[in-house]
Amino acid sequence: MTGRQIVAHIGIGSNLGQASDHVRQALLALDTLPATHVTAQSSLFRTAPIDADGDDYINAVARITTDLSAEELLQALLMLEQKSGRERPYQNAPRTLDLDLLLYGDQRIATPSLTVPHPRMTSRAFVLIPLLQIDPFIHIPGQGAAHHFVPGVAMQAIQKIS
Secondary structure, three states: OOOOOEEEEEEEEEOOOOHHHHHHHHHHHHOOOOOEEEEEEOOOEEEOOOOOOOOOEEEEEEEEEEOOOHHHHHHHHHHHHHHOOOOOOOOOOOOOOEEEEEEEOOOOEEOOOOEEOOOOHHHOHHHHHHHHHHOOOOEEOOOEEHHHHHHHHOOOOEEEOO
16 A cells, blocks of 8 residues: 555456446445455446457546555456456457556556556547546646547447436
8 A cells, every 4th residue: 555545547348248237336346455446437338349350348447545555456457357357268268347446546557567658549439438427627647638539439439328
């Protein structure tokens, strides 16, 4: 634990089973992590898979405050994925739950197990649109204002569902 509150953003997605339910349950589960509270959540959005196969995804983004270190938070997210029945038979396989640590305060992290800001967040409508719904003026450390990346994802279909 860091001993101080960090604002982090988590990308949430599912395209197996009752995907909307998996995403809603993940939002609730995030609030039960040690020293962690969900402070905002986006609507749910439907998107087609990108560089993957399977059914459409249901996606959302949550803003949390946490005392967990980035690595501790990553491990907690992986545990939540596992509890949801996530399997990894091959890269980009359909999934019951995908939790990505998008932003961790204003930190830039590059370790063998974690890269923050998430390396593909600026090229994915399913991340940018929900993120901007929560915070229209958010900046991505080392990259600038998130809204500047929206034109680059304008051709990706995304539909608000809740």
